[in-house]
Structures are given as C-alpha cells and as structure tokens.
Amino acid sequence: MTGASSDGSPFPRRGEPEFERDVRRMFTHIARGYDGFDHLASMGNDFLWRPRALWDLDRFRAGAPVERALDLGCGTGDLAILVQRHFPRASVIAVDFTSAMLARLRQRHARSRELGRLSLARATGLRLPFADRSFDLVTNAFVLRNFADLSRALAEIRRVLRPGGTALTLEITEPTSPAFRALFHAYFDRVVPWMGAAAGSAGPYRYLPESLKALPPRDALVAAMQSAGFSRVEPHLQSMGIVTTFLAGVSAPTEPGAQAVNSPVGQG
Numbered sequence: 199m200t201g202a203s204s205d206g207s208p209f210p211r212r213g214e215p216e217f218e219r220d221v222r223r224m225f226t227h228i229a230r231g232y233d234g235f236d237h238l239a240s241m242g243n244d245f246l247w248r249p250r251a252l253w254d255l256d257r258f259r260a261g262a263p264v265e266r267a268l269d270l271g272c273g274t275g276d277l278a279i280l281v282q283r284h285f286p287r288a289s290v291i292a293v294d295f296t297s298a299m300l301a302r303l304r305q306r307h308a309r310s311r312e313l314g315r316l317s318l319a320r321a322t323g324l325r326l327p328f329a330d331r332s333f334d335l336v337t338n339a340f341v342l343r344n345f346a347d348l349s350r351a352l353a354e355i356r357r358v359l360r361p362g363g364t365a366l367t368l369e370i371t372e373p374t375s376p377a378f379r380a381l382f383h384a385y386f387d388r389v390v391p392w393m394g395a396a397a398g399s400a401g402p403y404r405y406l407p408e409s410l411k412a413l414p415p416r417d418a419l420v421a422a423m424q425s426a427g428f429s430r431v432e433p434h435l436q437s438m439g440i441v442t443t444f445l446a447g448v449s450a451p452t453e454p455g456a457q458a459v460n461s462p463v464g465q466g
C-alpha cells in the first residue's frame with residue numbers, strides 16, 4: 199500500500215501524487231485520539247497557544263470589526279470555537295477536508311454554545327469554495343505544513359480576504375536558542391515518533407517531524423506571505439519560538455503603503 203508505515207498506519211510522503219489523499223487518510227486515522235495526543239505531545243502548552251494568538255490578533259487589528267471569519271483546517275475545532283467565542287456576533291465558518299475531524303468537532307463541542315453558531319464545511323484549502331473578498335479574518339492552526347502546495351494555499355487565503363482583512367497562522371517553528379533547538383529536534387525526531395508507535399500510529403508521528411522539516415523557516419514564511427500579497431506581516435513568537443503566530447494584513451484602500459515587519463515581535 200502506498201503511503202503506509204510498517205504497522206499499516208498512513209504515512210504521507212510529500213512530493214508523491216497521493217500526498218493530499220494520504221494526509222486526509224492520516225487525519226482520519228488519528229481523529230479519535232488527536233486531542234489527547236496533541237495535549238500530551240505539547241505538554242499542555244497548546245491550551246495557551248491558541249488564546250495567546252487571539253490576544254496578538256486583537257493588538258494587530260486594533261479593533262477593526264470582524265463580521266465573517268473562516269477557520270481553515272479546523273480539525274476538532276479548538277481554534278474555531280475560540281474564534282466564535284471571541285467574536286460572538288461574527289459568522290464563523292470552520293472548514294476541513296477530513297470528515298472524521300469534522301465529526302469529532304461536533305461530538306467534542308456538542309455542549310458548547312458556540313457550536314450552534316458555527317457553520318461547518320468540508321473543503322480543501324487549496325481550492326476554497328468561497329468568493330473573493332468574503333472574510334474579514336482567516337485563521338489556521340497547525341495546518342500550513344500539511345499543504346501539498348504552500349504558495350497556492352496562501353494565495354487562496356489572501357483571495358478570500360477583504361481589504362483590511364487579516365490572516366492568522368499559528369504553526370510550530372524552530373526555537374530561537376540553539377541549545378533549545380537541539381532539544382526540540384531530539385523531541386520531535388525521537389520521542390514523538392516513539393510515542394506514536396506505542397499508540398499504534400507509527401506513520402502519523404513519523405510524518406510529524408518530517409512535515410516540520412518541510413516547512414520553510416520563519417523568515418521564509420514571512421516572505422512567502424508577502425509574496426502572496428499581504429502588506430504587513432508580523433511573526434509573534436511563543437514558548438521561545440516553538441510556535442509562531444503569523445499575523446498578515448491585507449491593506450485597506452485608504453492605507454498609504456505596504457509595510458513589512460520581518461523581525462520577530464514579542465516572545466512569551
């Protein structure tokens with residue numbers, strides 16, 4: 199079977215034509231255990247990263263209204279639910295291309311008031327089924343490194359944003375300190391795959407460190423966002439750079455000119 203590890207669990211290989219299909223199969227395979235593993239592998243830090251990203255967003259947008267928001271690659275919904283809670287009057291659409299993750303979202307947040315307000319849709323980020331300039335805000339957390347075509351995904355996000363709109367991307371990145379970076383690689387290259395194999399999911403948790411290596415470094419991601427047409431891009435580091443919130447604005451017609459910020463902002 200293509201795209202499988204020795205225990206039969208899906209192992210997507212970047213560059214192969216079946217990559218997108220295998221990423222979907224992989225998330226179908228891990229959907230039930232996704233949240234538990236996420237909390238364990240991040241040592242609980244993921245509970246802080248998403249709210250902190252929205253805190254940074256508020257400062258970046260400086261009170262601009264959010265009427266329509268899209269959370270892309272919503273998975274089991276933690277960011278989408280937070281976005282809906284943060285902007286209670288906004289119409290928020292949560293999109294993912296894996297049905298099993300969307301099913302898990304419904305199950306997991308069944309008692310949440312926000313679920314009733316949220317719209318769910320199944321679609322790929324490489325071809326978003328929305329008109330140009332439909333959203334004030336597009337968010338995505340831990341999705342970027344899974345796209346078969348990063349430039350195309352960024353172009354799609356940019357396309358569906360209105361002038362004055364913002365993209366928020368939360369992603370795992372390399373820590374800034376060399377000593378901490380060595381620990382980070384040892385953890386993702388050895389510990390996480392070992393934990394995955396013990397849980398019967400060798401493929402997905404071998405894929406995780408490979409997907410991190412395939413993602414361009416922080417500065418190159420900022421440059422890719424600028425090339426996709428974002429006028430102001432700010433990387434906000436969290437947890438010594440283990441994750442970065444990239445905030446990217448689409449200039450409003452009245453804004454005088456494009457201003458890019460390449461250096462990291464803040465560090466929590």
Ligand SMILES: C[S@@+](CC[C@H](N)C(=O)[O-])C[C@H]1O[C@@H](n2cnc3c(N)ncnc32)[C@H](O)[C@@H]1O
Pocket residue numbers: 221222225270271272273274275276277293294295296299321322323324338339340341344345346
């Ligand atoms: C690591 S999970 C992150 C889920 C969620 N955003 C979170 O913060 O926990 C990545 C999600 O992105 C989805 N995904 C990956 N590639 C995608 C694509 N091309 N289009 C839409 N969704 C995609 C997967 O199905 C999965 O649910």
